Amino acid sequence: MLAGLLAVPLATPAGAVTDLALGKATSADSSQSGRGPALANDSDTATRWCAADGRTGHWWQVDLGNVATLTGTEVRWEFARTYGYHVSVSTDGSTWAQVADRTANTSTAQVQSDAFTAAARYVRITVTGLAASTWASIADFKVFGTDTGTPPGPEPDPALRSRCTGTSPITCHVDVAPGNYDVTVILGDATSPGVTSVQAEARRTVLPAVSTAAGSYARYSFTLNVRQPEGQPTGQGGTGTPGLDLVFSGSAPKLNGIGLAPASGPVLYLAGDSTVCDQLLAPYTGWGQQLPQYFKLGLSVANYGDSGESSGSFLSNSALFPAMKPLIRSGDTVLIQFGHNDKSTTASAFASNLTSLVTQVRSRGGTPVLVTPPVRRLFAADGTLTSTALHVNSVGVNLPATMRQVAAAQDAPLIDLTAASEALVEGLGPNGSGRLYLPELNDKTHFSSYGANEMARHVLQRMRELNLSPIHYLR
Numbered sequence: 001m002l003a004g005l006l007a008v009p010l011a012t013p014a015g016a017v018t019d020l021a022l023g024k025a026t027s028a029d030s031s032q033s034g035r036g037p038a039l040a041n042d043s044d045t046a047t048r049w050c051a052a053d054g055r056t057g058h059w060w061q062v063d064l065g066n067v068a069t070l071t072g073t074e075v076r077w078e079f080a081r082t083y084g085y086h087v088s089v090s091t092d093g094s095t096w097a098q099v100a101d102r103t104a105n106t107s108t109a110q111v112q113s114d115a116f117t118a119a120a121r122y123v124r125i126t127v128t129g130l131a132a133s134t135w136a137s138i139a140d141f142k143v144f145g146t147d148t149g150t151p152p153g154p155e156p157d158p159a160l161r162s163r164c165t166g167t168s169p170i171t172c173h174v175d176v177a178p179g180n181y182d183v184t185v186i187l188g189d190a191t192s193p194g195v196t197s198v199q200a201e202a203r204r205t206v207l208p209a210v211s212t213a214a215g216s217y218a219r220y221s222f223t224l225n226v227r228q229p230e231g232q233p234t235g236q237g238g239t240g241t242p243g244l245d246l247v248f249s250g251s252a253p254k255l256n257g258i259g260l261a262p263a264s265g266p267v268l269y270l271a272g273d274s275t276v277c278d279q280l281l282a283p284y285t286g287w288g289q290q291l292p293q294y295f296k297l298g299l300s301v302a303n304y305g306d307s308g309e310s311s312g313s314f315l316s317n318s319a320l321f322p323a324m325k326p327l328i329r330s331g332d333t334v335l336i337q338f339g340h341n342d343k344s345t346t347a348s349a350f351a352s353n354l355t356s357l358v359t360q361v362r363s364r365g366g367t368p369v370l371v372t373p374p375v376r377r378l379f380a381a382d383g384t385l386t387s388t389a390l391h392v393n394s395v396g397v398n399l400p401a402t403m404r405q406v407a408a409a410q411d412a413p414l415i416d417l418t419a420a421s422e423a424l425v426e427g428l429g430p431n432g433s434g435r436l437y438l439p440e441l442n443d444k445t446h447f448s449s450y451g452a453n454e455m456a457r458h459v460l461q462r463m464r465e466l467n468l469s470p471i472h473y474l475r
Helices: 311-316 321-327 347-363 399-410 417-436 449-466 469-473
Strands: 006-008 025-028 059-077 083-090 097-102 111-130 137-147 170-174 179-188 194-200 204-212 217-226 244-252 255-262 267-271 300-303 333-337 367-371
Touching (some): 059 083, 097 111, 111 137, 170 255, 179 194, 179 204, 179 244, 204 244, 244 255, 333 347, 347 367, 347 399, 449 469
Parallel strands (some): 267 300
Antiparallel strands (some): 006 217, 059 137, 083 111, 179 217
C-alpha cells in the first residue's frame, strides 16, 4: 500500500544507524525506460536504476531533503563485477566536494562501502569505470548519518504503539472517524534485524518489505483514506472494522512507533469494478489496492471500486458515485474504469454514462480521467486475445473504443489500460500470463497481487505521461 509514502530517517533512538537516502527524491543524468533513479533507493534490491547506455561518466544522486551530518555510503551494484566510481556531496546541488574516490577500484564485491564525514543535502555517485559488457546499474544506495532537519509527518505516539498486538504479524487498530489521515511508522529494533511490510485497511499495500539491521530504524510517513466499509463500498467480501487498521508483516516485522494526524491534502479517487477495488479476501487483488505504495505523504487514495458494477450501476447505487461525488474537491483526481460488467450496454448508453461521470466530477472541481478496462486472459488458437478478452460485448459494442471516443469528445485525459494490458498479456502468452491472474481458481479476469501491481504500474506510467497532478506526490 505505498498510498502516500515518504521515507525519512529516524532521529531517535539516539545513536541508531540510519539510511538517510531511503525513499528520498532522486535523479540521474541517464536512465533506461522502466529503470529510473527511484529504483536505487526503494529498499528493494530486486529493482535497479540503470543508465541508458554502456558509457562511463553517468551519475545518480539523492536529495536528502535537508542538510545532514553524513558518515558514509554503501552501494549495491547490479552485478559482482568491477566498477570504478567516486562519491561527491553538496549542500546546494551546484557546488560539489568529492568525499570518496574509487576510480582505481579493482574489487568485484557487489556491495561496497565508503566512510567519510561531511555535512550535505545532496549525495552523488559517478561511475568512472566499467567491466566489459557492464552498464552503470545500482540496485541499492544507502547514505548513513544523522538527519538534523525536522522529519515530515506526525510524531510517534507511544499510546498508539501500545494498542498494537502480536509479533508476526503485528496488528494495530485506532478508533478514528472516516476521513484522511497522515500516518508515521518507525520500523526497526534495537537488538534484532527486521524485514517489515505494511498493509492498511482492506489489504492496501502501503509499504513493500523494508530491511533494517539491528539497532537501525527507518521512518516512513504516508497518507491514508479511512472509510466504512473499509473495502468495497457495498460491503461485498466483508465490511472490516470501523477505524484505521494497520498490519505489519514480513519475515521478521519490527515496529518501534506510530504517529497519526488528520490530513487535508488532495485525494485520488477510483471509480471502477472488481479489477480495481480493495478486495478484502485474498488472493483477489484490485490494481487500486496497489496504488497507495507509490505515493508519498500528502495524497491519499480513496478506492470506490466495487465488484460487479457497470458504468450505469455505479452512477445509480447510493453507496458508490452518489456517496463519492460530494467528497470531491478542487485539486482531486478521479480515475474512471468500466467495461467488464457492461456486457449488454449499448454504445450510446455507455457513452452517456461515461459523459455523465466526467461532467459531474468536473462540476465538483475534480479532474476526471477515463481508464479503458484491462483485458481478460482469453486466448484464441492463434495466440492472440479474443474479442471478449478485449471487451467487445454481447451486443457488439467495442467498449474501449467507445471510451476513447468519449475522452476525445469531452477533452478528458485517457489511460488506455486495454492496449497496455493487451501488449503485456499477449507478450507473455497463454502460459506466461497466468501469474497475472488467478489460474488456481480458473479465473481469467481478476488479478493476483503481482498482476494487480503490474496494472497499477501501467496506470502510473500513463499518469506521468499525461502530467496529472498526483504525479507530484510520487515517491
